[in-house]
Amino acid sequence: MNAIDISSWQKGIDLASVFAHNSLNVVVCKATEGTHYLNPEFRPWMDWLTQNNKLFGFYHFLSGGDANGEAEYFYSVVQPYIGKGVPVADFEGYALGKGSAWLKQFCDHFYQLSGVKCMIYCSLSVVSGLQDLTDHPLWIAQYADMEVVNGFLTTPWKSGSVSPWTNYVMHQYTGNGRLKGYSGALDLNKVYLTPEEWQKMANGEKPAPPPSIYKPVDPVVINDVLDGKYGIGTERIMALREAGYDPTEVQKKINALYVIGAKVKSAIGAETQYINQIIKIARM
DSSP states (O other), X not given: OEEEEEOGGGTTOOHHHHHHHSOOOEEEEEEEETTTEEOTTHHHHHHHHHHXXXXXXXXXXXXXXXXXXXXXXXXXXXXXXXXXXXXXXXXXXXXXXXXXXXXXXXXXXXXXXXXXXXXXXXXXXXXXXXXXXXXXXXXXXXXXXXXXXXXXXSSOOOOSOOTTSSOOSEEEEEEEEEOTTOOSOEEEEEEXXXXXXXXXXXXXXXXXXXXXXXXXXXXXXHHHHHTTXXXXXXXXXXXXXXXXXXXXXXXXXXXXXXXXXXXXXXXXGGGHHHHXXXXXXXXX
């Protein structure tokens, strides 16, 4: 099969026209980057692809920040499309400096959230250092040169080993492709799968729940959060995780305290002043 991968650089692309005028089978769209960026074109493209029953994937550009945080953000955006398209971890740029263990942490966490294993996208030169990730589908980037490529190639140039993988399922062979129906440059890819195999890869399977890797949430950490010692928003999430606590579990307990507090306040009504006096005495 033939595929293109697109990001906001291709804003305004008419997918209907590109499909109509070329032997295009699959579109992979950039969804997210880091823990904040959402491609503004992502959801409109997903709507069109799903409504027109096209094969698709979606990728997260890894920024090299908090691995679990990036996995959670990616999942929060692409959750409606899990089981319909293939998720991809785009391993390049700053993320390369984090190494394979960091990439594995991201992929493992996304798998536990979604039940689907990410395809890994990377250059051929990076593959040999990813020994712990061979249970994930591989998508390599390897170009013969930077010359313009008009139309999809049947047999793209390739050279070198993909060990420790035995094979790869997708090959990005140019970043300077041209297709009818679009005037700009496109990444062109060869997909070594049938449509049925692509969909099977998208479906994945549900993993067993992982053992907890976090410390129990005790009253001390709850008090510290309420006192602002862990900050707010994303800062709090990162700080709690670094301290060994599950931010979601901490928030659940805080929410429960607020519910209890609201019920107590409603029950005691005008007697609040007497309760406060009792608390004051108890602290003395």
